Amino acid sequence: MTVEAAADETKETGRGEAFSDSVFAIAVTLLILEIRAPTQHDIGSDGELWHALRDLWPAYLAYIISFATILVTWINHHAIMRLVGRTDHTFLLLNGLLLALITAVNFPTSLVAEYIGHAGQGDRVAVQVYTATFVLLAFAFNFLWWYAASGNRLLSASATPAQVRAIGRRYRFGPLFYVAAFLLAFISPLASFGLCLLLALFFALPFDNRAEARR
Amino acid sequence: MTVEAAADETKETGRGEAFSDSVFAIAVTLLILEIRAPTQHDIGSDGELWHALRDLWPAYLAYIISFATILVTWINHHAIMRLVGRTDHTFLLLNGLLLALITAVNFPTSLVAEYIGHAGQGDRVAVQVYTATFVLLAFAFNFLWWYAASGNRLLSASATPAQVRAIGRRYRFGPLFYVAAFLLAFISPLASFGLCLLLALFFALPFDNRAEARR
């Protein structure tokens, strides 16, 4: 690939990446608004504020899980965009669908923050909606990559087959894990919520990278 | 056009595009804040949370329509900025007007999310305000393009007449469709809301691109 062609590709995909990055960054930052400070109205003394803050643990966990999941999706988006050299209208739309789901994570996050930890009062439904959002997110991500990669449709001339295969291998099982979390929510909402935390940490840790390097 | 002139043009329009992209990205992401999680206070059991979530359908639809409309406007903004090589103060202002309307979509979105689905209780007014915002948005977009393109005022030296004509043709009918949706709101708010959804999908789908390629 000539230097000129590479520059054209960078310009071509640059604005889409910048827009995507902004949406990821805003979605991840807005999550904090779902942890609402207990008001003085509800609280009397120092001890009671500690209690009120302690009772917000589902909100903190939901914040951590959603933040990590969006961050990992961003890192992965970053990884595939390094191999994508061109965009077309369909790619922009599929990317838009992914961004809509990234943004939408905010809503089920506030649901689990509100309903987890109160057995029989909506926690099952809240976790089902939460995990269903991650299932959709994982499918949308894989679909975006499949669209770009299948038949080398939008890949950069500098992307090697080995890189392309490695990406495919890494993301193939994401949807399955989240489907498992979704199904687990029918049995135990709390266990499903815990699995989401484990998955976020598992995908965040550079474990798989090292494994790949060893191959 | 020399490489140097092209680089100058890129620098000239670059910061305006980055600012616009940020506003589009934030406006589209803030929409999710309009879908508010039902509080525990209102809900007793899992079944009731399902009902409460089901009753939020106008909020979900409004989110989808507004997200798609802003995303499509961003893609179109992207398309015209590739043909625009210079900016002037008036262009920045017209662009600012477009951005103000993009941001303002948030407010009528929360109106329709609140009032749709409750006949005779404000849904007519809510949809009128919603569609009127899209009418203004479509006019502002066409006006921005007309200002840049008329007499080649701000077009890049590399923009071909065929590209310019294709853009003009594609956006000319946008305002008409939204005026139709606005008028329909007087007869049936729900039908008008549905038309907005169809228009968002119609403009999002790459249908017109393919049609143009075939000519």
Next chain:
Amino acid sequence: MTVEAAADETKETGRGEAFSDSVFAIAVTLLILEIRAPTQHDIGSDGELWHALRDLWPAYLAYIISFATILVTWINHHAIMRLVGRTDHTFLLLNGLLLALITAVNFPTSLVAEYIGHAGQGDRVAVQVYTATFVLLAFAFNFLWWYAASGNRLLSASATPAQVRAIGRRYRFGPLFYVAAFLLAFISPLASFGLCLLLALFFALPFDNRAEARR
């Protein structure tokens, strides 16, 4: 100036500009959250929603004034950053002060949206706080420019004395106008609010540019 030196300058100021642009973009977009949709709880019929929306006129005007003022400040920031070739810690701090004030506009905007149009119930104080914010903003902007320009401290080698003088001339009177609006608020809050609208439109319109071109 060599091409290399120009590239260094661009890199040097680039990240500060991008950060500033993001803050401007977010501040301008968050303004819409201050216009809150009337809830179904307060409203009975279509007619009443019209009334409720009509009574929000101070919120719409405050949105327009604040949006236009922040947008114009951004355009002006853009104009001076084209002449600034280097940054130092003090410049970044003064820029941070400007950004803090840009962000802070959100709060007095919600004050005037809440209190304008209800004589004797806080509108005087609300407009005083609103105009005082614009006074501080105008001073911070002039101070930032003065710091960069005095003794050519941080100007780009490519900035001509004529450009530098033109910028100084254009912004010198901004603080005076807003001090006048602040003082007017003691006599008539509504007139002061109207003056803010006129000033936003006056600074937005490309009137002064044309005047300068004719000289």
Next chain:
Amino acid sequence: MTVEAAADETKETGRGEAFSDSVFAIAVTLLILEIRAPTQHDIGSDGELWHALRDLWPAYLAYIISFATILVTWINHHAIMRLVGRTDHTFLLLNGLLLALITAVNFPTSLVAEYIGHAGQGDRVAVQVYTATFVLLAFAFNFLWWYAASGNRLLSASATPAQVRAIGRRYRFGPLFYVAAFLLAFISPLASFGLCLLLALFFALPFDNRAEARR
């Protein structure tokens, strides 16, 4: 370092910086939402609005402290990223941890805004949580730098040992100061809050820069 290698490094770290900048910018701008305008419902006259606005002083101070602290962290992040030439998965994660904490500052800011100035009613806990967040932030920042710098792991080829040592020296004591503020909160929440303000101003003022230049 060749021009090509420098360009590769810039591309490599560019998207991560842009994402970080966006999160910093959004986090700093969202802070303003924690200062809520007193409603007409609570206020009768102009004088009462003055009183209500005066009583919001903890919210203004918390806004200033948090804004300055995030801004200074951004400036410092900017400084270390100029010396970092490559990123890896672990660096992106540590950076993500820093960004999560930057975003999270919003929550304790709303806590101190709500509880400071009402002795014995939660202000101790609020300031403890506030200062603990800054302790974590300072440690995360130092850890990020340590990871990049130790053994020259990710430093740019153009980073000189003197620059690297200067950075290390500058940030080493940040965590200690915030641990002191945290401990002070057990004795006097108000004094600890004041120390946070002093620290924000101390780190913001270009004092240490000048000191270093003199060495």
